[in-house]
Amino acid sequence: MNRHLLSASDLDRDDALLVLDTAAELAALTDRAVKKLPTLRGRTVVNLFYEDSTRTRISFEAAAKRLSADVINFSAKGSSVSKGESLKDTALTLEAMGADAVVIRHPASGAPDRLAHSGWIGGSVVNAGDGTHEHPTQALLDAFTMRQHLAGGKGDLAGRKVTIVGDVLHSRVARSNVLLLSTLGAHVTLVAPPTLLPVGIETWPCEFSFDLDSHLSSTDAVMMLRVQRERMNAAFFPSAREYSRRYGLDVRRMNALPEHAIVMHPGPMNRGMEIAADVADSDRSVIVEQVTNGVNVRMAVLYLLLAGAQLGESEGSDRTAEVVAP
Amino acid sequence: MTVSYVIRASRPLGGPSVDIVISDGLIAAMGSSVDVPVGARVIDAQDCIALPGLVDLHTHLREPGREDAETVLSGSQAAAAGGYTAVFAMANTNPVADTAGTVEQVWRLGQQAGLVDVQPVGAVTMGLAGTQLAELGAMADSAANVRMFSDDGKCVHDAVLMRRALEYVKAFDGVIAQHAQEPRLTEDAQMNESALSGILGLRGWPAVAEEAIIARDVLLADHVGSRLHVCHVSTAGSVEIIRWAKSRGIDVTAEVTPHHLLLTEELVRSYDPIYKVNPPLRSERDVHALREALADGTIDVVATDHAPHPAEDKDCEWAEAAMGMVGLETAVGVVAEAMVSTGLLDWAGVAQRMSVTPAVIGRLDGQGRSLAVGEPANITLINTSRPYLVEPRALRSASRNTPFAGRSLPVSVWTTFYKGALTLDEGVLVGQAHNEGSAV
Missing domain, CATH: 2.30.40.10 (Urease, subunit C, domain 1)
Structure with a gap:
């Protein structure tokens, strides 16, 4: 694996499977009463969050702590950043404090790339969501969840049909999912009004469509993206109600899905907008499970980036032993 | 002696x-x-x-206001080092060069530096705000003898205001140099809108935002019989529109920057803001269209759009960074690589496009003359x-x-x-x- 995880495209099929397999092993271990592993004892992970994201920050924090890493949470609000400190100076500060990994969430697309490649810091950089670019660990937890339900928890997602619905234009989740899922062999279809699909969508490794209903019966997993109501004011669609009618997942549409299909959402949800409450709370929904899997996947990523050398060289069941004994 | x-x-x-x-x-x-x-x-x-001393129609000298980025003196030195003997200093300083006093100040600073002719460009509208015409006549009558007017950095997007500006400067043989950028289509735009902008998650800057303004402006220039100059043309579509306008006899001239002749949007993949510029780097197809247009005369001149910025404005994340590149010292070398080495232009053609024609467009006496006794x-x-x-x-x-x-x-x-x-x-x-x- 690369030293950094900036984009889902950093992962080839073997890397992606290694993360998912490692996450599965870690999940088995952390099912125990004592959830903590000593693997990253003495290592420092910084959560550098320039955007409010309680869910992702807590997930990374839990992941690092379960691996016994020291965790420093740095949020832009109420910090030196709110006094005008630049990303560069913040990075130099973190480097001086000896950060082994920096998990960064930033509103500017490409900020993690800058952090990783400008020579400001020496540690690993994990992209926890940058602007409208990517969110690779979200894609990993989504793939993990799909694999549990659709592929017996093993191997890749070859031939599985995934439909991702909503504001693709502004969605880092969609970008990372398209890249990772296609790497894993799944067939992805993006569904959105034409205004919410980016220019050049025809060059992406997926299909796209403007019509949700025609895809439901052949879908194994449907992922609903959050649609911000403000988009309506920028003329991306006429009204929340019209959006919901054409692209929302209601009970009628859920019933058109095959029996085995799962319903996903990266959160936070707009109930009644892109997803009906009855759907979100139905037994098709794996939304809460996604959150649980997020911790395990992030543990795997931190583990592989910070202690990965030993693991990458080992095979099969030996891995588990090495995870336990650092 | x-x-x-x-x-x-x-x-x-x-x-x-x-x-x-x-x-x-x-x-x-x-x-x-x-x-x-x-x-x-x-x-x-x-x-x-x-070659006859080079003439740059599009230079940002930053003084007054941003002397940390450039001064008239340091910019004049860069110009001399780049082979220039005249530069047109853009109006987007602080205060804006929208009065006779400010343009005279810049002109005098140029005289004091004494390395090149520093010919101020006047703002079209007060404070570049796009609402009220600046005192164009006063700037024309001042010691700075302004003939070129531009809100560069901002587009004169109000059609009525643009029409009036084009008409008004006819009284003193002026020219409006338009920064063609439809503002609503480019709100918070970060790079060329393309498949790549979709992948990188950077807000796109569609070619149509440039082309729509150029199309409107050549029609306005035709309608009122005035002179239009189009700043930093960057797309193949813009070239087509200008070619059409010239074939109709419309009095339009156009410039291209050295960087748009050599660099493409692929560089943005690095997210390094050194490549962030307005208009943005475009596709390879655009680069080739611009080279051909410069060779066949559809685009009249090379202008640097020399845009100095202090290090901290580039040493940051892409969205935070300032737009622009310095260009005075590399212009000839880049043109040699893009146009001469490729056989598209000989040195006489370079002289025409980097000295003779810019001086004519800017009505600058004593520059862009032939090498003759x-x-x-x-x-x-x-x-x-x-x-x-x-x-x-x-x-x-x-x-x-x-x-x-x-x-x-x-x-x-x-x-x-x-x-x-x-x-x-x-x-x-x-x-x-x-x-x-x-x-x-």
């Missing part, structure tokens, strides 16, 4: 080699094996092409046997935001004469000495 010079064996416009004698600020003689006047300095220039000795020697390795730290500009760092360009600017005085002497700037001289 002024110093005389003999430029030995350079090739004017790339033609046969001749000697050029400079005396009293003028070209005193030309020919093979001329007599060397007493006390004259002989400059061996057998590796050099001689009796003409002002504004001369640039381009050394074709010495490549130029671009090192940001070695730039004479006060800023170092060049996208060409580490590149080797095929030629270097060797020597520059401004009104018969050396401003660049075999690659070494002669700033201070001349500065003292001009103060006398």
Whole structure:
């Protein structure tokens, strides 16, 4: 694996499977009463969050702590950043404090790339969501969840049909999912009004469509993206109600899905907008499970980036032993 | 007593080699094996092409207001080092160059620096706000003798205001230089809108935002019978519109920057803001269309859009960074690589597009003249046997935001004469000495 995880495209099929397999092993271990592993004892992970994201920050924090890493949470609000400190100076500060990994969430697309490649810091950089670019660990937890339900928890997602619905234009989740899922062999279809699909969508490794209903019966997993109501004011669609009618997942549409299909959402949800409450709370929904899997996947990523050398060289069941004994 | 010079064996416009004698600020003689006047300095220039001093229609000198990025003096030094003998200083300073007082201030600072003609460009609208015409006539009548007006950095997007500006400057043979960027289509835009912007998650800057304004403006210029100049054309579609307008006899001229002749949006993949610029770097197809247009005359001139920024405005995340690149010192080298090495343009063509025509568009007397006896000795020697390795730290500009760092360009600017005085002497700037001289 690369030293950094900036984009889902950093992962080839073997890397992606290694993360998912490692996450599965870690999940088995952390099912125990004592959830903590000593693997990253003495290592420092910084959560550098320039955007409010309680869910992702807590997930990374839990992941690092379960691996016994020291965790420093740095949020832009109420910090030196709110006094005008630049990303560069913040990075130099973190480097001086000896950060082994920096998990960064930033509103500017490409900020993690800058952090990783400008020579400001020496540690690993994990992209926890940058602007409208990517969110690779979200894609990993989504793939993990799909694999549990659709592929017996093993191997890749070859031939599985995934439909991702909503504001693709502004969605880092969609970008990372398209890249990772296609790497894993799944067939992805993006569904959105034409205004919410980016220019050049025809060059992406997926299909796209403007019509949700025609895809439901052949879908194994449907992922609903959050649609911000403000988009309506920028003329991306006429009204929340019209959006919901054409692209929302209601009970009628859920019933058109095959029996085995799962319903996903990266959160936070707009109930009644892109997803009906009855759907979100139905037994098709794996939304809460996604959150649980997020911790395990992030543990795997931190583990592989910070202690990965030993693991990458080992095979099969030996891995588990090495995870336990650092 | 002024110093005389003999430029030995350079090739004017790339033609046969001749000697050029400079005396009293003028070209005193030309020919093979001329007599060397007493006390004259002989400059061996057998590796050099001689061009009329270059004229840049589009320079940001930042003074007044952002002297940390550039001053009239440091910008003049960069210009001399780049082979320029005249630059048009854009109006988006602080305060904006929208009054006779401000343009005269910039003009005087240029006189004091004494390295190039610093010809101020006046703002079209008060404060570049796009709502009320600036006092264009007062700027035209001032000591700065302004003929070119531009809100560059911002587009005069109000159609009525643009129409009035085009009409009004006819009274003094002015020209409106439009920064063609439809503002609503480019809100918070970060890079060329393309498949790549979709992948990178950067807000797109569609070609149509430039082309729609150019289309409107050539029709307005036609309607009111006035002169339009289009700044930094960057798309193949814009080229088509300008070609159409010229074929209709519309009085439009256009410029292209060196960076749009060489660089593509692929560089944005690095998220390094050194490549962030307005208009944005476009596709390879656009680059080729721009080169062809410059070769066939659809695009009239090369203008640098020299835009200095301090390091901290580029050493940050993409969205936070300032737009712009310095360009004065690399312009000739980049044009040589994009246009001359490719066979699209000869050196006579370069002289036309980087000296003669810009001076005509900007109505700047004494610049862009032919290399002939009796003409002002504004001369640039381009050394074709010495490549130029671009090192940001070695730039004479006060800023170092060049996208060409580490590149080797095929030629270097060797020597520059401004009104018969050396401003660049075999690659070494002669700033201070001349500065003292001009103060006398």
